[in-house]
Amino acid sequence: MKRPTGQKPKGAAPRSTRPRAAPQQPQRPAQRGARAQQPRRSSRLRAWARHHRAMALDSLQRLIRYPLGNLLTMLAIAIALVLPAALWLTLDSARLLDAELDDSATLTAYLEISVELPEAKRIEQAVSADEAVQGTRLVSAEQGMADFQQSLGVEDALSGLDDNPLPHSIVVRPGSVDPELMQALAERLDDIAGVDEVRLDLAWVERLRHLAALGTRVALALGVLFGLGVLLVVGNTIRLSVESRRREIEVVMLIGATHAFVRRPFLYSGAWYGFGGGVLALGLLSLGNHWLSLPVAALAESYGASFSLPRLDFTGSTILLSCSTLLGWLGAWLAVSRHLASIRPR
Template identity: 75%
Template sequence: MARTRLITAAEGMAEFQQALGLADALGRLDDNPLPASVVVTPVDPAPEGVRELAESLQEMTGVDEVRLDLAWLERLRHLAELGSRVALALGVLFGLGVLLVVGNTIRLAVESRRQEIEVVMLIGATHAFVRRPFLYSGAWYGLGGGLLAWGLLGLGSEWLAAPVSALAASYGATFQLPQLGAAGSATLLICSTLLGWLGAWIAVSRHLADIRPR
Protein backbone atom coordinates (compact mmCIF):
# COMPACT_ATOMS: atom_id res chain seq x y z
CA MET A 1 0.00 0.00 0.00
CA ALA A 2 1.29 3.44 -0.91
CA ARG A 3 -0.73 5.25 1.76
CA THR A 4 -3.88 5.02 3.84
CA ARG A 5 -6.33 7.62 5.15
CA LEU A 6 -8.66 7.07 8.09
CA ILE A 7 -12.16 8.53 7.80
CA THR A 8 -13.96 8.55 11.12
CA ALA A 9 -17.71 8.09 11.39
CA ALA A 10 -18.17 11.82 12.03
CA GLU A 11 -16.03 12.76 9.03
CA GLY A 12 -17.91 10.28 6.87
CA MET A 13 -21.24 11.78 7.90
CA ALA A 14 -19.97 15.30 7.19
CA GLU A 15 -18.82 14.29 3.69
CA PHE A 16 -22.12 12.48 3.11
CA GLN A 17 -24.11 15.55 4.13
CA GLN A 18 -22.02 17.80 1.91
CA ALA A 19 -22.35 15.46 -1.09
CA LEU A 20 -26.14 15.07 -0.82
CA GLY A 21 -27.01 18.50 0.53
CA LEU A 22 -29.26 16.96 3.20
CA ALA A 23 -27.56 18.36 6.28
CA ASP A 24 -30.86 19.26 8.01
CA ALA A 25 -32.48 15.88 7.45
CA LEU A 26 -29.42 13.85 8.39
CA GLY A 27 -28.82 16.07 11.41
CA ARG A 28 -32.08 14.82 12.96
CA LEU A 29 -30.74 11.27 13.23
CA ASP A 30 -30.17 10.11 16.80
CA ASP A 31 -27.16 7.96 15.93
CA ASN A 32 -24.60 8.05 13.16
CA PRO A 33 -25.19 4.92 11.06
CA LEU A 34 -21.94 5.27 9.13
CA PRO A 35 -18.93 3.24 10.28
CA ALA A 36 -15.34 4.38 10.24
CA SER A 37 -13.51 3.58 7.02
CA VAL A 38 -9.99 3.52 5.65
CA VAL A 39 -9.16 4.71 2.13
CA VAL A 40 -6.28 2.64 0.77
CA THR A 41 -4.10 3.79 -2.13
CA PRO A 42 -2.27 0.83 -3.72
CA VAL A 43 1.31 0.97 -4.93
CA ASP A 44 0.44 -0.91 -8.12
CA PRO A 45 -2.72 0.47 -9.79
CA ALA A 46 -3.05 -2.55 -12.10
CA PRO A 47 -6.46 -4.24 -11.69
CA GLU A 48 -4.89 -7.63 -10.91
CA GLY A 49 -2.73 -6.24 -8.12
CA VAL A 50 -5.59 -4.17 -6.69
CA ARG A 51 -7.86 -7.22 -6.71
CA GLU A 52 -5.29 -9.24 -4.76
CA LEU A 53 -4.89 -6.38 -2.29
CA ALA A 54 -8.66 -6.21 -1.77
CA GLU A 55 -8.83 -9.96 -1.15
CA SER A 56 -6.01 -9.81 1.40
CA LEU A 57 -7.65 -6.87 3.19
CA GLN A 58 -10.98 -8.69 3.30
CA GLU A 59 -9.33 -11.54 5.19
CA MET A 60 -7.95 -9.22 7.90
CA THR A 61 -9.55 -9.26 11.33
CA GLY A 62 -11.84 -6.31 11.98
CA VAL A 63 -12.59 -5.61 8.31
CA ASP A 64 -16.32 -5.85 7.60
CA GLU A 65 -16.35 -4.91 3.93
CA VAL A 66 -13.92 -3.96 1.16
CA ARG A 67 -15.28 -1.86 -1.69
CA LEU A 68 -13.42 -1.77 -4.97
CA ASP A 69 -14.51 -0.31 -8.30
CA LEU A 70 -12.73 -2.64 -10.71
CA ALA A 71 -14.80 -1.35 -13.63
CA TRP A 72 -13.29 2.11 -13.16
CA LEU A 73 -9.78 0.65 -13.00
CA GLU A 74 -10.38 -1.30 -16.20
CA ARG A 75 -11.63 1.83 -17.96
CA LEU A 76 -8.62 3.75 -16.71
CA ARG A 77 -6.26 1.05 -17.97
CA HIS A 78 -7.94 1.02 -21.37
CA LEU A 79 -7.66 4.80 -21.57
CA ALA A 80 -3.97 4.59 -20.67
CA GLU A 81 -3.39 1.94 -23.34
CA LEU A 82 -5.25 4.06 -25.88
CA GLY A 83 -3.13 7.06 -24.97
CA SER A 84 0.06 5.01 -25.34
CA ARG A 85 -0.96 3.77 -28.79
CA VAL A 86 -1.98 7.24 -29.92
CA ALA A 87 1.36 8.58 -28.69
CA LEU A 88 3.19 5.80 -30.55
CA ALA A 89 1.27 6.51 -33.76
CA LEU A 90 1.98 10.22 -33.44
CA GLY A 91 5.65 9.44 -32.83
CA VAL A 92 5.84 7.34 -36.01
CA LEU A 93 4.09 10.05 -38.01
CA PHE A 94 6.43 12.65 -36.54
CA GLY A 95 9.44 10.57 -37.54
CA LEU A 96 8.19 10.16 -41.10
CA GLY A 97 7.41 13.87 -41.22
CA VAL A 98 10.94 14.75 -40.11
CA LEU A 99 12.43 12.49 -42.79
CA LEU A 100 10.25 13.96 -45.54
CA VAL A 101 10.61 17.60 -44.54
CA VAL A 102 14.34 17.44 -43.92
CA GLY A 103 14.91 15.37 -47.05
CA ASN A 104 12.99 17.82 -49.21
CA THR A 105 14.73 20.83 -47.64
CA ILE A 106 18.17 19.32 -48.17
CA ARG A 107 17.26 18.35 -51.74
CA LEU A 108 16.41 21.97 -52.51
CA ALA A 109 19.65 23.10 -50.86
CA VAL A 110 21.67 20.67 -52.96
CA GLU A 111 19.98 21.81 -56.16
CA SER A 112 20.55 25.47 -55.33
CA ARG A 113 24.28 24.81 -54.82
CA ARG A 114 24.68 22.37 -57.67
CA GLN A 115 27.24 24.47 -59.52
CA GLU A 116 29.34 24.94 -56.38
CA ILE A 117 29.28 21.20 -55.77
CA GLU A 118 30.40 20.51 -59.33
CA VAL A 119 33.30 22.94 -58.93
CA VAL A 120 34.58 21.46 -55.66
CA MET A 121 34.25 17.95 -57.09
CA LEU A 122 36.33 19.03 -60.09
CA ILE A 123 39.20 19.96 -57.77
CA GLY A 124 39.03 16.61 -56.00
CA ALA A 125 36.41 16.93 -53.24
CA THR A 126 34.96 13.59 -52.17
CA HIS A 127 31.30 12.83 -51.63
CA ALA A 128 31.90 12.70 -47.88
CA PHE A 129 33.35 16.22 -47.94
CA VAL A 130 30.42 17.58 -49.94
CA ARG A 131 27.88 15.70 -47.85
CA ARG A 132 29.16 16.88 -44.44
CA PRO A 133 27.62 20.42 -44.25
CA PHE A 134 24.26 19.13 -45.42
CA LEU A 135 24.32 16.46 -42.72
CA TYR A 136 24.98 19.13 -40.11
CA SER A 137 22.04 21.13 -41.44
CA GLY A 138 19.79 18.07 -41.34
CA ALA A 139 20.76 17.36 -37.75
CA TRP A 140 19.94 20.94 -36.76
CA TYR A 141 16.60 20.74 -38.55
CA GLY A 142 15.83 17.51 -36.72
CA LEU A 143 16.80 19.02 -33.37
CA GLY A 144 14.55 22.00 -34.06
CA GLY A 145 11.67 19.68 -34.86
CA GLY A 146 12.33 17.74 -31.66
CA LEU A 147 12.25 20.92 -29.59
CA LEU A 148 8.97 21.90 -31.24
CA ALA A 149 7.48 18.47 -30.51
CA TRP A 150 8.74 18.64 -26.91
CA GLY A 151 7.05 22.01 -26.43
CA LEU A 152 3.78 20.81 -27.97
CA LEU A 153 3.78 17.73 -25.74
CA GLY A 154 4.28 19.91 -22.69
CA LEU A 155 1.46 22.25 -23.68
CA GLY A 156 -0.84 19.33 -24.48
CA SER A 157 -0.10 17.70 -21.13
CA GLU A 158 -0.88 20.93 -19.27
CA TRP A 159 -4.05 21.40 -21.31
CA LEU A 160 -5.34 17.89 -20.53
CA ALA A 161 -4.16 17.69 -16.91
CA ALA A 162 -7.17 19.45 -15.36
CA PRO A 163 -9.89 17.47 -17.24
CA VAL A 164 -8.16 14.15 -16.53
CA SER A 165 -7.77 14.98 -12.84
CA ALA A 166 -11.43 16.03 -12.66
CA LEU A 167 -12.50 12.77 -14.31
CA ALA A 168 -10.45 10.72 -11.84
CA ALA A 169 -11.74 12.76 -8.90
CA SER A 170 -15.33 12.05 -9.95
CA TYR A 171 -14.58 8.38 -9.27
CA GLY A 172 -12.83 9.14 -6.00
CA ALA A 173 -9.37 8.48 -7.42
CA THR A 174 -6.28 10.43 -8.33
CA PHE A 175 -4.55 10.22 -11.68
CA GLN A 176 -1.89 12.28 -13.39
CA LEU A 177 -0.78 12.17 -16.98
CA PRO A 178 2.70 10.70 -17.37
CA GLN A 179 5.45 13.18 -18.10
CA LEU A 180 8.44 12.73 -20.38
CA GLY A 181 10.96 13.58 -17.71
CA ALA A 182 14.64 14.22 -18.33
CA ALA A 183 15.34 10.80 -19.87
CA GLY A 184 12.30 10.92 -22.15
CA SER A 185 13.07 14.47 -23.26
CA ALA A 186 16.68 13.55 -24.03
CA THR A 187 15.54 10.49 -25.99
CA LEU A 188 13.08 12.59 -28.00
CA LEU A 189 15.71 15.18 -28.91
CA ILE A 190 18.36 12.58 -29.76
CA CYS A 191 15.97 10.58 -31.95
CA SER A 192 14.74 13.69 -33.76
CA THR A 193 18.33 14.80 -34.39
CA LEU A 194 19.25 11.36 -35.75
CA LEU A 195 16.16 11.34 -37.96
CA GLY A 196 17.12 14.74 -39.36
CA TRP A 197 20.65 13.50 -40.01
CA LEU A 198 19.32 10.34 -41.69
CA GLY A 199 16.91 12.30 -43.88
CA ALA A 200 19.72 14.60 -44.97
CA TRP A 201 22.05 11.67 -45.68
CA ILE A 202 19.46 9.95 -47.87
CA ALA A 203 18.63 13.12 -49.79
CA VAL A 204 22.27 14.15 -50.35
CA SER A 205 23.39 10.67 -51.35
CA ARG A 206 20.64 10.37 -53.94
CA HIS A 207 21.42 13.72 -55.54
CA LEU A 208 25.20 13.44 -55.40
CA ALA A 209 24.94 10.29 -57.48
CA ASP A 210 23.32 12.38 -60.24
CA ILE A 211 25.90 15.18 -60.16
CA ARG A 212 28.78 14.76 -62.58
CA PRO A 213 31.51 17.41 -62.79
CA ARG A 214 31.73 18.96 -66.25
Protein backbone atom coordinates (compact mmCIF):
# COMPACT_ATOMS: atom_id res chain seq x y z
CA MET A 1 0.00 0.00 0.00
CA LYS A 2 1.48 3.27 -0.98
CA ARG A 3 2.23 5.97 1.56
CA PRO A 4 0.70 9.27 0.97
CA THR A 5 3.10 11.89 -0.22
CA GLY A 6 4.54 14.12 2.49
CA GLN A 7 4.11 11.63 5.35
CA LYS A 8 7.06 10.48 7.38
CA PRO A 9 7.69 6.93 8.10
CA LYS A 10 6.76 5.74 11.52
CA GLY A 11 9.57 5.53 13.96
CA ALA A 12 11.88 7.98 12.08
CA ALA A 13 13.76 10.52 14.19
CA PRO A 14 12.79 14.07 13.61
CA ARG A 15 15.38 16.12 11.77
CA SER A 16 17.02 18.94 13.71
CA THR A 17 16.74 22.37 12.27
CA ARG A 18 19.84 23.73 14.10
CA PRO A 19 23.02 24.35 12.02
CA ARG A 20 25.84 21.98 12.58
CA ALA A 21 28.82 23.37 14.56
CA ALA A 22 32.22 23.50 12.89
CA PRO A 23 34.68 20.87 14.07
CA GLN A 24 36.87 22.21 16.87
CA GLN A 25 40.59 22.55 16.09
CA PRO A 26 42.99 21.05 18.63
CA GLN A 27 44.46 23.75 20.92
CA ARG A 28 48.22 24.33 20.70
CA PRO A 29 50.07 24.05 23.96
CA ALA A 30 51.45 27.34 25.33
CA GLN A 31 55.16 27.93 24.59
CA ARG A 32 57.36 27.51 27.58
CA GLY A 33 61.10 28.10 28.25
CA ALA A 34 63.58 30.97 27.66
CA ARG A 35 63.13 33.37 24.79
CA ALA A 36 66.03 35.15 23.08
CA GLN A 37 66.00 38.88 23.73
CA GLN A 38 68.52 41.47 22.55
CA PRO A 39 69.70 43.62 25.48
CA ARG A 40 69.75 47.35 25.09
CA ARG A 41 72.95 49.28 24.62
CA SER A 42 72.37 51.27 27.81
CA SER A 43 71.94 48.03 29.79
CA ARG A 44 75.21 46.68 28.41
CA LEU A 45 77.02 49.89 29.31
CA ARG A 46 75.64 49.83 32.85
CA ALA A 47 76.68 46.21 33.27
CA TRP A 48 80.13 46.99 31.88
CA ALA A 49 80.56 49.93 34.30
CA ARG A 50 79.32 47.84 37.25
CA HIS A 51 81.81 45.10 36.48
CA HIS A 52 84.68 47.58 36.17
CA ARG A 53 83.76 49.12 39.52
CA ALA A 54 83.45 45.74 41.16
CA MET A 55 86.81 44.55 39.80
CA ALA A 56 88.55 47.76 40.90
CA LEU A 57 87.23 47.39 44.45
CA ASP A 58 87.95 43.66 44.52
CA SER A 59 91.55 44.11 43.37
CA LEU A 60 92.07 46.84 45.97
CA GLN A 61 90.70 44.60 48.70
CA ARG A 62 93.04 41.80 47.64
CA LEU A 63 96.00 44.19 47.98
CA ILE A 64 94.87 45.27 51.44
CA ARG A 65 94.66 41.66 52.61
CA TYR A 66 98.44 41.25 52.25
CA PRO A 67 99.80 44.72 53.09
CA LEU A 68 103.44 43.88 53.78
CA GLY A 69 104.24 42.03 50.56
CA ASN A 70 102.33 44.50 48.40
CA LEU A 71 103.96 47.45 50.17
CA LEU A 72 107.39 46.04 49.36
CA THR A 73 106.38 45.72 45.70
CA MET A 74 105.19 49.34 45.66
CA LEU A 75 108.40 50.44 47.37
CA ALA A 76 110.46 48.76 44.64
CA ILE A 77 108.42 50.65 42.05
CA ALA A 78 108.90 53.91 43.98
CA ILE A 79 112.69 53.48 44.12
CA ALA A 80 112.72 52.88 40.37
CA LEU A 81 110.79 56.14 39.84
CA VAL A 82 112.71 58.37 42.26
CA LEU A 83 115.97 58.68 40.31
CA PRO A 84 114.43 59.78 36.96
CA ALA A 85 112.15 62.20 38.82
CA ALA A 86 115.10 63.64 40.75
CA LEU A 87 117.07 64.11 37.52
CA TRP A 88 114.01 65.77 35.99
CA LEU A 89 113.92 68.25 38.87
CA THR A 90 117.66 68.87 38.52
CA LEU A 91 117.25 69.60 34.82
CA ASP A 92 114.39 72.00 35.60
CA SER A 93 116.65 73.91 37.97
CA ALA A 94 119.41 73.83 35.34
CA ARG A 95 117.00 75.28 32.77
CA LEU A 96 116.11 78.07 35.17
CA LEU A 97 119.81 78.70 35.71
CA ASP A 98 120.40 78.65 31.97
CA ALA A 99 117.66 81.27 31.50
CA GLU A 100 119.34 83.47 34.11
CA LEU A 101 122.69 83.01 32.37
CA ASP A 102 121.11 83.94 29.05
CA ASP A 103 120.01 87.20 30.66
CA SER A 104 123.53 87.75 31.97
CA ALA A 105 125.20 87.01 28.62
CA THR A 106 126.51 90.42 27.56
CA LEU A 107 129.14 92.10 25.43
CA THR A 108 131.44 94.78 26.76
CA ALA A 109 132.65 97.53 24.42
CA TYR A 110 135.72 99.32 25.81
CA LEU A 111 136.15 102.84 24.49
CA GLU A 112 139.41 104.59 23.74
CA ILE A 113 141.18 106.34 26.60
CA SER A 114 140.87 109.71 24.88
CA VAL A 115 137.06 109.51 24.66
CA GLU A 116 135.37 111.88 27.09
CA LEU A 117 132.07 111.22 28.85
CA PRO A 118 129.85 113.25 26.44
CA GLU A 119 131.38 111.42 23.49
CA ALA A 120 130.88 108.13 25.31
CA LYS A 121 127.15 108.89 25.65
CA ARG A 122 126.95 109.57 21.92
CA ILE A 123 128.63 106.24 21.19
CA GLU A 124 126.15 104.53 23.53
CA GLN A 125 123.27 105.97 21.51
CA ALA A 126 124.86 104.67 18.31
CA VAL A 127 125.29 101.21 19.86
CA SER A 128 121.69 101.07 21.11
CA ALA A 129 120.46 101.94 17.60
CA ASP A 130 121.56 98.51 16.37
CA GLU A 131 118.53 96.21 15.85
CA ALA A 132 120.29 93.27 17.54
CA VAL A 133 120.84 95.22 20.77
CA GLN A 134 118.22 94.85 23.49
CA GLY A 135 119.73 97.25 26.02
CA THR A 136 122.88 99.14 26.93
CA ARG A 137 124.50 100.50 30.10
CA LEU A 138 127.28 103.07 30.18
CA VAL A 139 129.96 102.47 32.82
CA SER A 140 132.14 105.53 33.35
CA ALA A 141 135.83 105.26 34.13
CA GLU A 142 135.27 106.39 37.75
CA GLN A 143 132.51 103.84 38.30
CA GLY A 144 134.64 101.12 36.73
CA MET A 145 137.52 101.93 39.08
CA ALA A 146 135.21 101.88 42.10
CA ASP A 147 133.79 98.51 41.13
CA PHE A 148 137.28 97.15 40.52
CA GLN A 149 138.51 98.28 43.91
CA GLN A 150 135.46 96.89 45.68
CA SER A 151 135.68 93.50 44.02
CA LEU A 152 139.40 93.08 44.75
CA GLY A 153 139.57 94.95 48.06
CA VAL A 154 142.59 97.10 47.02
CA GLU A 155 141.29 100.58 47.78
CA ASP A 156 144.47 101.64 49.58
CA ALA A 157 146.79 100.26 46.90
CA LEU A 158 145.12 102.20 44.05
CA SER A 159 144.44 105.41 45.93
CA GLY A 160 147.90 106.77 45.12
CA LEU A 161 147.44 106.65 41.35
CA ASP A 162 147.49 110.05 39.68
CA ASP A 163 145.35 109.08 36.67
CA ASN A 164 142.58 106.55 36.18
CA PRO A 165 143.90 103.90 33.76
CA LEU A 166 140.43 102.48 33.01
CA PRO A 167 138.45 103.74 29.99
CA HIS A 168 134.73 104.26 29.68
CA SER A 169 132.86 101.09 28.71
CA ILE A 170 129.44 100.13 27.41
CA VAL A 171 127.76 96.92 28.57
CA VAL A 172 125.57 95.59 25.75
CA ARG A 173 122.73 93.11 26.30
CA PRO A 174 121.97 91.38 22.97
CA GLY A 175 118.54 90.34 21.83
CA SER A 176 119.73 86.80 21.08
CA VAL A 177 122.39 84.69 22.75
CA ASP A 178 123.12 82.70 19.61
CA PRO A 179 126.94 82.57 19.27
CA GLU A 180 126.96 83.46 15.57
CA LEU A 181 124.61 86.42 16.02
CA MET A 182 126.58 87.71 19.00
CA GLN A 183 129.83 87.38 17.07
CA ALA A 184 128.38 89.38 14.17
CA LEU A 185 127.15 92.03 16.62
CA ALA A 186 130.60 92.26 18.19
CA GLU A 187 132.15 92.86 14.76
CA ARG A 188 129.67 95.65 13.99
CA LEU A 189 130.29 97.34 17.33
CA ASP A 190 134.04 97.14 16.81
CA ASP A 191 133.68 99.20 13.63
CA ILE A 192 132.07 102.15 15.46
CA ALA A 193 134.39 105.13 15.84
CA GLY A 194 135.70 105.51 19.39
CA VAL A 195 135.36 101.80 20.30
CA ASP A 196 138.74 100.32 21.11
CA GLU A 197 137.83 96.69 21.83
CA VAL A 198 134.75 94.47 22.21
CA ARG A 199 134.98 91.55 24.62
CA LEU A 200 132.79 88.51 24.06
CA ASP A 201 133.07 85.32 26.10
CA LEU A 202 130.41 82.68 25.46
CA ALA A 203 132.51 79.59 26.09
CA TRP A 204 131.08 79.03 29.58
CA VAL A 205 127.53 79.46 28.26
CA GLU A 206 128.16 76.86 25.56
CA ARG A 207 129.66 74.45 28.09
CA LEU A 208 126.62 74.81 30.32
CA ARG A 209 124.26 74.16 27.42
CA HIS A 210 126.19 71.08 26.39
CA LEU A 211 125.97 69.80 29.96
CA ALA A 212 122.23 70.49 30.03
CA ALA A 213 121.75 68.59 26.74
CA LEU A 214 123.80 65.70 28.12
CA GLY A 215 121.76 65.70 31.33
CA THR A 216 118.52 65.61 29.32
CA ARG A 217 119.64 62.56 27.39
CA VAL A 218 120.86 60.83 30.55
CA ALA A 219 117.53 61.53 32.27
CA LEU A 220 115.58 60.14 29.30
CA ALA A 221 117.77 57.03 29.14
CA LEU A 222 117.42 56.40 32.86
CA GLY A 223 113.68 57.05 32.67
CA VAL A 224 113.31 54.40 29.96
CA LEU A 225 115.49 51.88 31.82
CA PHE A 226 113.74 52.34 35.15
CA GLY A 227 110.38 52.31 33.37
CA LEU A 228 111.28 48.86 32.02
CA GLY A 229 112.21 47.93 35.59
CA VAL A 230 108.73 48.92 36.75
CA LEU A 231 107.21 46.79 33.98
CA LEU A 232 109.26 43.80 35.10
CA VAL A 233 108.38 44.23 38.77
CA VAL A 234 104.65 44.55 38.10
CA GLY A 235 104.70 41.82 35.46
CA ASN A 236 106.40 39.32 37.76
CA THR A 237 103.95 40.11 40.59
CA ILE A 238 100.91 39.73 38.33
CA ARG A 239 102.34 36.52 36.86
CA LEU A 240 102.44 34.97 40.33
CA SER A 241 98.88 36.15 40.94
CA VAL A 242 97.71 34.57 37.68
CA GLU A 243 99.37 31.26 38.57
CA SER A 244 97.76 31.23 42.02
CA ARG A 245 94.30 31.69 40.43
CA ARG A 246 94.84 29.38 37.46
CA ARG A 247 92.06 26.94 38.41
CA GLU A 248 89.62 29.78 38.90
CA ILE A 249 90.51 31.18 35.48
CA GLU A 250 90.02 27.80 33.80
CA VAL A 251 86.56 27.40 35.37
CA VAL A 252 85.50 30.89 34.32
CA MET A 253 86.73 30.30 30.77
CA LEU A 254 84.81 27.01 30.62
CA ILE A 255 81.52 28.83 31.13
CA GLY A 256 82.28 31.26 28.32
CA ALA A 257 84.26 34.14 29.85
CA THR A 258 86.31 36.16 27.37
CA HIS A 259 89.95 37.07 27.77
CA ALA A 260 88.98 40.68 28.42
CA PHE A 261 86.72 39.58 31.28
CA VAL A 262 89.47 37.45 32.83
CA ARG A 263 92.15 40.09 32.28
CA ARG A 264 90.22 42.95 33.90
CA PRO A 265 90.89 42.33 37.64
CA PHE A 266 94.61 41.82 37.03
CA LEU A 267 94.81 45.08 35.08
CA TYR A 268 93.30 46.92 38.01
CA SER A 269 95.78 45.23 40.35
CA GLY A 270 98.67 46.44 38.18
CA ALA A 271 97.22 49.96 38.10
CA TRP A 272 96.94 49.95 41.92
CA TYR A 273 100.57 48.80 42.19
CA GLY A 274 101.70 51.61 39.92
CA PHE A 275 99.60 54.23 41.70
CA GLY A 276 100.89 53.16 45.10
CA GLY A 277 104.48 53.23 43.84
CA GLY A 278 103.94 56.75 42.51
CA VAL A 279 102.58 57.94 45.86
CA LEU A 280 105.59 56.45 47.68
CA ALA A 281 107.93 58.06 45.12
CA LEU A 282 106.38 61.47 45.85
CA GLY A 283 106.91 60.84 49.57
CA LEU A 284 110.57 59.88 49.04
CA LEU A 285 111.18 62.96 46.89
CA SER A 286 109.63 65.22 49.52
CA LEU A 287 111.69 63.58 52.26
CA GLY A 288 114.91 63.92 50.26
CA ASN A 289 114.15 67.57 49.48
CA HIS A 290 113.58 68.32 53.16
CA TRP A 291 116.78 66.50 54.12
CA LEU A 292 119.03 68.26 51.57
CA SER A 293 117.49 71.74 51.53
CA LEU A 294 119.42 73.11 54.51
CA PRO A 295 122.94 71.98 53.37
CA VAL A 296 122.30 73.21 49.82
CA ALA A 297 121.07 76.59 51.07
CA ALA A 298 124.11 76.93 53.36
CA LEU A 299 126.47 76.07 50.49
CA ALA A 300 124.84 78.61 48.17
CA GLU A 301 124.94 81.26 50.90
CA SER A 302 128.68 80.70 51.37
CA TYR A 303 129.12 81.72 47.72
CA GLY A 304 126.91 84.78 48.17
CA ALA A 305 123.98 83.32 46.26
CA SER A 306 120.54 82.04 47.14
CA PHE A 307 119.41 78.66 45.84
CA SER A 308 116.68 76.27 46.92
CA LEU A 309 116.03 72.76 45.72
CA PRO A 310 113.11 72.55 43.27
CA ARG A 311 109.91 70.76 44.27
CA LEU A 312 107.32 68.93 42.25
CA ASP A 313 104.28 71.11 41.72
CA PHE A 314 100.74 69.86 41.12
CA THR A 315 101.35 69.31 37.41
CA GLY A 316 104.57 67.40 38.01
CA SER A 317 102.96 65.24 40.69
CA THR A 318 100.04 64.47 38.39
CA ILE A 319 102.40 63.48 35.58
CA LEU A 320 104.40 61.22 37.89
CA LEU A 321 101.29 59.48 39.24
CA SER A 322 99.85 59.09 35.74
CA CYS A 323 103.09 57.59 34.38
CA SER A 324 103.45 55.18 37.32
CA THR A 325 99.81 54.05 37.03
CA LEU A 326 100.14 53.58 33.27
CA LEU A 327 103.36 51.57 33.70
CA GLY A 328 101.65 49.32 36.27
CA TRP A 329 98.67 48.78 33.96
CA LEU A 330 100.91 48.05 30.98
CA GLY A 331 103.05 45.59 32.95
CA ALA A 332 99.93 43.75 34.12
CA TRP A 333 98.50 43.65 30.59
CA LEU A 334 101.70 42.14 29.16
CA ALA A 335 101.92 39.52 31.91
CA VAL A 336 98.25 38.48 31.78
CA SER A 337 98.09 38.39 27.98
CA ARG A 338 101.17 36.17 27.86
CA HIS A 339 99.79 33.69 30.39
CA LEU A 340 96.22 33.63 29.11
CA ALA A 341 97.53 32.42 25.77
CA SER A 342 98.96 29.33 27.51
CA ILE A 343 95.86 28.56 29.61
CA ARG A 344 93.49 26.09 27.98
CA PRO A 345 90.33 25.01 29.83
CA ARG A 346 90.19 21.23 30.34
